[in-house]
Amino acid sequence: MIYKAYTLDTQKFLSLPETGMGYQVIEAKRSGDTVKEKFVVYNGELIVDLDNRFHEFKNLIKELSFPKVLNEAKPWLFETSSISLFPKTLLLEKRVLSENEKKDKRRHSGRGAIENPKEFANGKEVFVRLSAYENDRRIDFEKKRLIKGSYTTTNLDYLDCVKLRDDPIDRYALPNDEPVEWAFYILPETKDQLQRGVAQPAFGHAGGGIEAYFENGTSDNTYFEKRQYGKEN
Amino acid sequence: MRMELLIILTSKKGSMEKKIKLLQKQIDLLVNLPETGMGYQIVDIKLKDGRIFNRKVVLNSMYLQIEDKEKIDPNEIEAIKLHKKGI
Numbered sequence: 001m002i003y004k005a006y007t008l009d010t011q012k013f014l015s016l017p018e019t020g021m022g023y024q025v026i027e028a029k030r031s032g033d034t035v036k037e038k039f040v041v042y043n044g045e046l047i048v049d050l051d052n053r054f055h056e057f058k059n060l061i062k063e064l065s066f067p068k069v070l071n072e073a074k075p076w077l078f079e080t081s082s083i084s085l086f087p088k089t090l091l092l093e094k095r096v097l098s099e100n101e102k103k104d105k106r107r108h109s110g111r112g113a114i115e116n117p118k119e120f121a122n123g124k125e126v127f128v129r130l131s132a133y134e135n136d137r138r139i140d141f142e143k144k145r146l147i148k149g150s151y152t153t154t155n156l157d158y159l160d161c162v163k164l165r166d167d168p169i170d171r172y173a174l175p176n177d178e179p180v181e182w183a184f185y186i187l188p189e190t191k192d193q194l195q196r197g198v199a200q201p202a203f204g205h206a207g208g209g210i211e212a213y214f215e216n217g218t219s220d221n222t223y224f225e226k227r228q229y230g231k232e233n
Numbered sequence: 234m235r236m237e238l239l240i241i242l243t244s245k246k247g248s249m250e251k252k253i254k255l256l257q258k259q260i261d262l263l264v265n266l267p268e269t270g271m272g273y274q275i276v277d278i279k280l281k282d283g284r285i286f287n288r289k290v291v292l293n294s295m296y297l298q299i300e301d302k303e304k305i306d307p308n309e310i311e312a313i314k315l316h317k318k319g320i
Binding site for chain 2: 129130131132133135136137138147148149150151152153172173174175176178199202211213215
C-alpha cells in the first residue's frame, strides 16, 4: 500500500540519512501494532510497503506522478519512536520477485510464520523439512519427531517446488548455497501446534515458499520418512 | 585451527565463505534453541578475547558460516546466543 506521512513522522524521516537519492528504507511499527515492518519513504512524505507488491506500487507512482499519488494517498499513523533506518548492507541481501514470476512458480505473499497465530495440525496434512544434511539435527530420529523450534514447509508447497523446477534455496530463502539433498516427512498429530506463513526475502533470495514453524516440535512417531529431494519414494 | 574443522566453499554470490564445525557442547546448545528459518539459526558470538561477531549463520545447528577473512576457532568461543532480531 501507499501512505502519506503525518508531519511528525516526516520530521523524523528528515532527521535520518537517506538510503539512496530521494528515498529511505525504514523499519517502523504501525500505530497499535507490535511488529516492525519495512517501508520505502520518498521525499520524507510518501510511504510504500516494502513487500512483494512493492514493484507494483512503485510503478503506479511512476505512472500517476508523485504529486498526484501524494495528493490521493491516505495518511497513516506510525509509532514515531519506532522509526529507524534499515541498514543498507542488509537491504542489498534482499530481493523480491515480480508478480508474474511469483505466479509462475506458485510463490506466495504474506507474513512470516512466527507472525501468524498458532493452529492445530489436522492430523492429515503432511509437512516436509528440506535439508542439505542427511543427519538433520532438528529431527529426533530416535523418537521420530521434529524437535521444538523447528521449521518445515508443507508437502503441497514442496511438491509445487519440485514440479515447477523451482529453486528451493531461493523459494525458502535459505542462507547456504549447498544443494538441498533430503526431504524429511512429518505427519503431526491433531494436538501438535504450528504457525504457518511465507518465507520472507533474505540472503539475496526472494522467498515466497510456505513455511511452518513448530514452536514445541511434534509428537513422538510423527516423523515417518526420509527421501532424496525430488524423489517420490 | 585443525584442518578437518574447516571447509571452504564459494557462494553463488562469488564471495568466499567458510564453514566451521562447532564443538559438540555448542551443537547441543544450539539444537535446543529455536531455528530462525528452515535449517539455520542466526547467532551472535563472543570470543574469549572479547571480539564479537553478530548475525552469523549456523547451518543444521552445527556449521558456523563465516567469511573467508574472518578467523574464529570454536575452542575460543565463549558464548553463542541467538540473534534477537532474526535476519
